[in-house]
Amino acid sequence: MSKRMNRREFLTRGGAVLAASTLPLSLVEVAFGKTDERNFTFAFISDSHITHIRGNEFVRNWDRGLVRAIAETNLLSPKPDFIMYGGDIAQLGKPEEIDHGLELLSKLNGDVHYVMGEHDYYLDLGEYWEKQLGPQWYSFDHKGVHFIVLNSILTYDDWMHKKWDSGMARMLQMARLDNPQGSPFMVGETQRQWLKDDLAKVSHDTPVVVFSHSPLQKIYKGWNFWTEDADDVQALLKPFSKVTVFYGHVHQIQYNQIDNMSFHAAMATAWPWPYPQSYAQAKSFMPKLTVQMNRADPFFERDATGWQFIDMDTGDAAMKYNLYDNQNRTVAYNDASGKPEDQRYQAAENRIPPQDHY
Numbered sequence: 001m002s003k004r005m006n007r008r009e010f011l012t013r014g015g016a017v018l019a020a021s022t023l024p025l026s027l028v029e030v031a032f033g034k035t036d037e038r039n040f041t042f043a044f045i046s047d048s049h050i051t052h053i054r055g056n057e058f059v060r061n062w063d064r065g066l067v068r069a070i071a072e073t074n075l076l077s078p079k080p081d082f083i084m085y086g087g088d089i090a091q092l093g094k095p096e097e098i099d100h101g102l103e104l105l106s107k108l109n110g111d112v113h114y115v116m117g118e119h120d121y122y123l124d125l126g127e128y129w130e131k132q133l134g135p136q137w138y139s140f141d142h143k144g145v146h147f148i149v150l151n152s153i154l155t156y157d158d159w160m161h162k163k164w165d166s167g168m169a170r171m172l173q174m175a176r177l178d179n180p181q182g183s184p185f186m187v188g189e190t191q192r193q194w195l196k197d198d199l200a201k202v203s204h205d206t207p208v209v210v211f212s213h214s215p216l217q218k219i220y221k222g223w224n225f226w227t228e229d230a231d232d233v234q235a236l237l238k239p240f241s242k243v244t245v246f247y248g249h250v251h252q253i254q255y256n257q258i259d260n261m262s263f264h265a266a267m268a269t270a271w272p273w274p275y276p277q278s279y280a281q282a283k284s285f286m287p288k289l290t291v292q293m294n295r296a297d298p299f300f301e302r303d304a305t306g307w308q309f310i311d312m313d314t315g316d317a318a319m320k321y322n323l324y325d326n327q328n329r330t331v332a333y334n335d336a337s338g339k340p341e342d343q344r345y346q347a348a349e350n351r352i353p354p355q356d357h358y
């Protein structure tokens with residue numbers, strides 16, 4: 001088993017890690033697996049739902065959630081290698097919302113990579129987002145890890161192109177929960193073929209990290225905590241020895257292990273969704289591994305929102321959830337059990353019982 005750096009060592013050796021990032025990728029690949037210099041961190045901010053009111057007015061509460069995540073990210077030491085944004089910058093996909101969100105995000109010190117959310121997409125089928133941010137799916141390599149960004153919120157062509165009179169009608173339908181007029185998310189055939197081609201260039205022992213907006217697993221269909229072709233995407237990822245999937249959209253802590261794949265959800269900076277079974281009282285497939293959020297005060301709308309910092313310790317992810325007004329949590333891959341576990345609350349006897357509010 002490879003030797004791991006602890007946090008203190010990582011802090012003191014941050015300079016060496018930074019130097020490694022400027023090397024050509026081939027050299028980093030040589031270093032990978034033989035030294036600890038492949039450890040690095042990145043920040044993960046998601047689901048800000050910037051909402052335009054009129055003129056230059058926006059819903060202040062959603063602005064403030066994002067502003068605080070950006071401020072804390074900029075104070076991090078060691079500085080994260082990059083920042084991922086997990087999708088749903090906007091509430092209704094309006095150019096004003098995307099522009100305002102990107103203006104706030106421009107204060108981040110570092111490169112930001114973006115994932116498409118359904119709230120960014122369904123007004124104009126991603127046209128404005130793409131104009132500002134580039135391709136909707138892509139991959140890159142960083143310190144021996146292969147990163148893939150997917151647009152997982154596509155749906156059937158007829159639903160997207162023929163069913164609605166206007167882009168806003170389409171957007172408002174997709175924004176609703178438990179909507180019989182809605183349509184399930186999917187990665188789709190074109191992108192799956194691209195993924196297959198992309199993965200063909202990657203050796204099976206390279207750690208692969210995938211970002212999607214919706215979970216690439218089936219949890220609860222009514223809220224699109226679901227990707228219709230998740231099984232097909234998982235099949236493409238199965239040959240790799242270590243795969244980690246990060247996603248937004250669910251606005252809550254979830255984690256899971258399916259075969260070789262670890263899954264981690266991001267909290268939103270805007271608002272928390274409840275866990276499906278607690279609200280919809282419908283059958284859901286919440287991962288058994290997940291220790292649910294303890295919401296200290298469900299009547300405080302910022303409780304259970306936040307942002308996350310991620311240590312990629314030797315290719316495994318340790319997800320550090322930073323909550324606005326609640327106990328921070330870390331969910332990290334446990335070599336011994338072969339799955340992600342909450343470092344504090346995983347054991348049943350350590351969990352905080354849910355609180356009743358009347």
Ligand SMILES: [Fe+2]
Binds near residue numbers: 249
């Ligand atoms: Fe969202």
Ligand SMILES: [Fe+2]
Binds near residue numbers: 119213250
């Ligand atoms: Fe979403």
